[in-house]
Amino acid sequence: MTSNSLVYLIALPLFGSAVLLLAGRRCDRWGHLLATALSAGSFAIGLYQFLQMLGRANDQRAVTQKLFSWISVGSFQVDAGLMLDQLSICFVLLITGVGTLIHIYSIAYMSHDRDRRRFFAYLNFFIAAMLLLVLGDSYLNLYVGWEGVGLASYLLIGFWNQKPAYATAAKKAFVANRVGDMGLSIAIMITFATLGTVSFAGVKEHAPVASTGALTAIGIMLLVAATGKSAQFPLQAWLGDAMAGPTPVSALIHAATMVTAGVYLITRSNFIFDAAPTAQLAVAIIGAITLLFGAIIGMAKDDIKKALAASTMSQIGYMVLGAGLGPAGYAFAIMHLLTHGFFKAGMFLGAGSVMHGMDDEVNMRRYGGLRKFMPITFATFGLGYLAIIGVPPFAGFYSKDKIIEVAFNAGGIKGITLGTAALLGAAITAFYMTRVVILTFAGNKRWDEKAHPHESPFLMWAPMVLLAIGSVASGFLFTHGDALRNWLAPVVEPHPVHEAELLSPAVVSILALVLVGVGVAFAIVKYLRSQVPQVAPEDVSIFTRIARRDLLQDEFNEAVFMRPGQALTRTLVKTDAAVIDGAVRGVGRMTLGSGNLLRATQTGFVRSYAMWILIGAIGLIAAIWVVTQ
Amino acid sequence: MNAANYLYVSALLFTIGAIGVVVRRNAIVIFMCVELMLNAANLSFVTFARINGNLEGQVVAFFTMVVAACEVVVGLAIIVTIYRSRRSASVDDASLLKR
16 A cells, blocks of 8 residues: 655654754744644654554555655665554654653753754654654665664754763764664665665565575674664663763653664564574574663662663663564564653653752752652652563563563573573662662652752643553553554564463563562662662672673773774874875985986086087987997 | 098087087187087088988088078077176076076
């Protein structure tokens, strides 16, 4: 089926971004309203498309729209085309829905910022780029959106770039993302070289006949791309610093949508990963490593946003793990992505609300007892908290337990290892999220007398309430009658056959709940039953110290990549100066020197020139005489 | 009489002219030496014309004379100009092109 309205999904926010950037300060007064309205308009179109889709048969739901013939070089034919299928619509609704809520929230949150218009321009640009990412019908179209969201992320992390540290954080995110982007571009090149096409439909058609080696290479490169964009191990270091951006940005880009693009990419490329088991295993392993990595960092962070960022990293690790488990896991990865979009965005907005009331203080050791002052924030944050640690019947219980269950049932050592990692991650998640909630909302107050904590305005708490409703209800709705799984079935093709189950769903849920209970209990004992110092204690174990320093991720990158890179550039500069410049200067010097030598013959005396002519003539005659003899 | 003797005279004249150009400083004398060399060449041309029994060498000699006349006109004009500005006809004094 084709549709002519898909392009408006992208065009509306793109138009808003262009207007806000081009009209400049003239639209300072109404720019944010336009941006919010256009984002909401995009959501309305998405909802309309969703309802249309519901009315069609399961295999007729995908709609496409060809915009124009983009690249036509020899056998390389790429159309700029859009495709909205069951997978894309999930993202479209998440991006535009959560995006619109965050636009509304930002109206109040950024109301004192003189650059609010520019902020909304970037937000709209992000929505457009992210929609292009999920709507593109080929890897190349996806790549455009992929780069677009990277740019939007860079601009928004560095939104307050008058602070050098924030500008550096933006650059760090951009550079880490570039590494991943290289993976994606290489994957596209291999795809074209081996399969002759880059469109999803074409690759899906040709993938079964391609060699496993080529598919594994593509899969690994796609995984590199996903690790960059989704802050997965080993390209995860940028996400913590990305919290330099305004909190709504952290909620929208660095929690709900952009960082999940990697999961989208892997799920979208399911036909490649299903045919390349090695790449698929790598995906699962990366996911398992990251979910523990993020969770461990999350335990040690005192900055509320950084703790949530580490949690995001960990939760995306769950999604990547799910996507790496093949057809059994794709639907649950997407489900966790959607539920995570609700509860994590809600918690980030809650963190923003707390910061709003606490004069932008982010250190949780300076919070405490805020539940009396910010009841709505506490309630919404608390619902998000229950969702993320996986308490039934909140959203995370359904999505996360399913991933753990699928991991256990993946079979053999692999299943047990991945499942244990996921289960352990759930316990750690429960610990650090409880810690965040206790440090922020419970216990004694630890803030200065200057701070006057107060509840945020309506425009801020309304989106939080809506997202909290999502975090309560979405899990049940998605799993009710396997709704999401059946919905996504035409795209990700889950095997209808059930393999032998190692652990039944009930056992997994009980195990997970017990471990969550242990984690919560630890946190309560450690932070609620004892006094929390205002300054982080220094006499802690080496493990805590390492975790506080993000498990030495920056140190690792500096030692392994940055310093050798700097040494390499220094060597190159020296080589350039000595060899390249030396050669050029040498030629110059040689010319100059030989000129100086020859200049000695130019005396200016006519008679000496005459002498030389005579000698030359005699020499010439002598030579001719010798030759002709 | 042996035609080669004319060639010996020509060579002698040319050598005298050449040495004169190289060793003398006065521009007028150098000029005269150049004329001597040209006439030595003319003598060779005429001699070869005689030896070969055709007129080409003689024709070339006329051309040489014409060229020599032109050269005298231009050269003398230059020498007179230099003399006027520098009060000297020495070629060693006129060595400013070096700089």
